[in-house]
Amino acid sequence: MGKNIPQFLEQIDLFKGFVGLATGAGALxxxxxxxxxxxxxxxxxxxxxxxxxxxxxxxxxxxxxxxxxxxxxxxxxxxxxxxxxxxxxxxxxxxxxxxxxxxxxxxxxxxxxxxxxxxxxxxxxxxxxxxxxxxxxxxxxxxxxxxxxxxxxxxxxxxxxxxxxxxxxxxxxxxxxxPLPDYVHPQLRRVMPSLMAIIQSDCILAQVPVNSNFLNLFQSSQPGSLLFEVLVFAEHLSEGRNTSHYRAIKWHYNEQSLHEALFGDESRLADRLLSLVIHPEEDVQIQACKVIVSLQCPQDLGSRPSSCRPSHSYFKAGE
Structure with missing residues (x-):
């Protein structure tokens, strides 16, 4: 046993070297x-x-x-x-x-x-x-x-x-x-009041180019419930434009803004509304007529005129 002690000690030193090497490699x-x-x-x-x-x-x-x-x-x-x-x-x-x-x-x-x-x-x-x-x-x-x-x-x-x-x-x-998928339409209807408030709150959003896609919502191929909601939305926007506090400010809108898409001189909304007057669903027909009236009959807040005259050539034939 005494003769094997040096060899045993050498094995311990070698083992320590391996442990140190492994530990160092692990650390690295x-x-x-x-x-x-x-x-x-x-x-x-x-x-x-x-x-x-x-x-x-x-x-x-x-x-x-x-x-x-x-x-x-x-x-x-x-x-x-x-x-x-x-x-x-x-x-x-x-x-x-x-x-x-x-x-x-x-x-x-x-x-x-x-x-x-x-x-x-x-x-x-x-x-x-x-x-x-x-x-x-x-x-x-x-x-x-x-x-x-x-x-x-x-x-x-x-x-x-x-x-x-x-x-x-x-x-x-x-x-x-x-284009928004059909399953989004119920949520879109719920968000309509927020969208209306956003658009009417600040003209900064007029820089958002939403005109062409938004007008696609007024096509007769859309679900009747969605058509009714966007028509109500358009009517409220139109009535808001005719209030005294709105007309007291000179607004400036980008040519690609929602405002220009709906109410600008180059708007194609009139064509879309006229096609919806003959829509199969009565609610859509009535609401389309309301939007047409609101566009042609400027009104002050809290009062409605007894007679209507078109304020501009919005619904001239061919426009």
Whole structure:
């Protein structure tokens, strides 16, 4: 036994060496994982500059390979970040999708769309706004449109529950980018009072180009219940324009605004209303006539004229 002691001690020293080596390797591996995770969770510095993104576009055109920028940004969005960082990541995703559309189409998935849509539940409004902008950018890619439409009800809830002008603009721009599916119509009817209040509250929203798609709601192919609601909406807007306090202010509207679509000189609303006068449902017929009367008979708040004369050539033949 005494002869084996030196050999035993040598084995102990060797074992300690192996343990130390394994411990060191384990520590290095854990350090590597921590650094890798940290790098993954940080948005690429290059994405903070539009010039850098433009350079990525040129490189992609030149070499025909993906930059990986959108994927890195989406990966960083999955990590825990503060509100400002989340907002900036979403802002950069929006810019990259617009500038690297082919790359976004080929590398992004439906799970990525859901990840961005989850940000609509963020407690910070700026994050919600940037998420809406990013979804709008993705909606320009055909394969993502149906997936984004699934979140329309959530967007309508944001409009009705949160009073924030920038949030309303971002929401309406997104909804305007594609036709709303039929199952959204009941929620759309519930949100109509909020939409009416938003549009009448501030002319900033006149910059939202909602004219062409909104007029499509006045087609006879739409469900009768929805037609009735949008006609009531149009009637209330028309009556609001004729109140004394509204006419006391000189309003300025963008040529693509909802106001110009409904009441502008180039509006095609008259044609839509005349076609609805012969709609199969009586409620729609009556309401269409009410809108026509409200458009032709200016009225002050609290009083109705006994006779009506068209205030302009809104319903001339051929217009």
């Amino acid at each position: 591996y854990l350090l590597y994982k921590a650094i890798r995770t940290s790098l993954k969770c940080q948005p690429p510095l290059c994405s903070n500059s539009p010039i850098c993104i433009a350079r990525l576009v040129m490189e992609r055109e030149r070499h025909g390979r993906d930059s990986g920028e959108i994927r890195r940004l989406l990966n960083s969005l999955e990590c825990k970040q503060d509100e400002y960082t989340r907002s900036m990541i979403l802002h950069n995703i929006t810019r990259c999708v617009y500038l690297l559309e082919a790359e976004a189409s080929s590398t992004c998935t439906m799970d990525d769309i859901n990840l961005v849509a989850e940000m609509l539940d963020d407690k910070d409004n700026s994050v919600k706004i940037q998420a809406l902008n990013a979804l709008k950018a993705f909606s320009g890619i055909k394969k993502f449109r149906l997936k984004i439409q699934e979140h329309c009800i959530k967007v309508l809830e944001l409009i009705s529950n949160i009073w924030d002008i920038e949030l309303h603009v971002a929401s309406l721009r997104l909804l305007n980018n594609f």
